Amino acid sequence: MKDKKIVIVGASSGIGRELAKICAGKGAIIYLVSRTESKLLELQQELGEKSFVQPMDMLDETAVNETFRQIGEFDYMALTAVADETKLFSPIKSMPTEIAHRGMEKFWGTFNCCRAAANYISKEGAMVLTSSIAIYKPSKNASIMNAASAAVGVFAKALALEIAPTRVSVVAPGVVGTGVWTQEETENYKEWAKKTLPVEHLGTPQELAYAYYSILTNPYMTGSITNVDGGLTLI
Template sequence: MFDSLSGKKVVIIGASSGIDLAIAEKLLSLGAKVVLSHASQEKLAAAVALISGEIEAKTVNFLEEDSVNAFFAEIGNFDHLVVTSLGDRNMPRALLTEMTTETARGGMEKFWATFLAVRGSLKTLAKDGSITLTSSVTIFKYSKMGGISVIAAANSAVAVFGRALALEIAPIRVNVVAPGLIEDTSIWSSQGDSERSDLSKWAVSALPVEHLGQPEEVALAVLSLIINPYMTGVVLPVDGGVTL
């Protein structure tokens, strides 16, 4: 079944975390042709430099409709779309009473960028292909610390959007991966050394799997959603059991 990716073109939207790179590496190892995209040329170049394999890289602003449409017109026909870290760095972690309306609206950029990316892809995405979106475990489990209301809202919007699309644009398959706390992501990178140490200790003691998530583990989940032709409308947690 893994041979089904040989020669297939897969577009990955996002190049700012270890998850993006791990997905690209796995796809390349299975013979896929990979197109990596990001709004920042600098981040895109840095990501490409870390990938061991031939990859096509394109700069695109996924909050600008014209930029999105030009991007998909340029890359032409392709087989699978993976949307990873769109807008994640703009996610506001603040209490509702302390958050400005402008900040809250900015936190919803993840949904709007995902919307534009998916809509822009449909003219050139194969009818027997797939779309894999990225949400978060925050849609299943909320924090007593608070401050994640807009984060949860944006990720919930992505998840519900994906499930509805699985019916609307069938037979194209649409699935959603919902990672928990994963090393080498924007959230992980925003923590200090002591916070990372505390999180690692927490994972060992609190999670059934007794370790923090790794980018490669999310990449394996994404691959299963891409390859399995009988999976659509799925929201798949990759969370080490935190939602149990």
């Protein structure tokens, strides 16, 4: 990873922030991308001179294309950004069309970034996208969100063939303690994980970030969907 250029979409918090720290420790040149510029600037101060801030909304097609044009050629991309999915739970019988459309934003944001990135990423490089363990263990009242995560998985496999030898893979996270949950919800999930998961603890952003780093730098991995879920699919 030393002196390699990595674009992290979703770097302002959670998994993306932890991945940026790991890559910085390996000597990478890091492009920090998310909607919240203030958080990116804070992280940049922590990482040092080999990091660059690029504010961007991945749902804004024009902004995405311009961001990748400004970055130019690069080696790796990790897309960890997701919408606030916790507000999109809805039973299908009463699901508003607006919620249905918003539920697919995860896929369209991923598509926008990959389409733009494909024009600049190295042939020896790699993309790692974010799906969800829900593609194997769907959640009730989350049909659209589950569908969006499944779409990301299939899209990545097709893209891995289309832009080969550039590698494209997916991480399917389980329940992770990130900023999408309230403090109370996080504590409840910690208790649930301790009693339920084989690993007996809630996933952390750093634990997920190590998986992204491993997949990005493994030259024999492409078209893979890697579960990082604490054993959730086993129960």
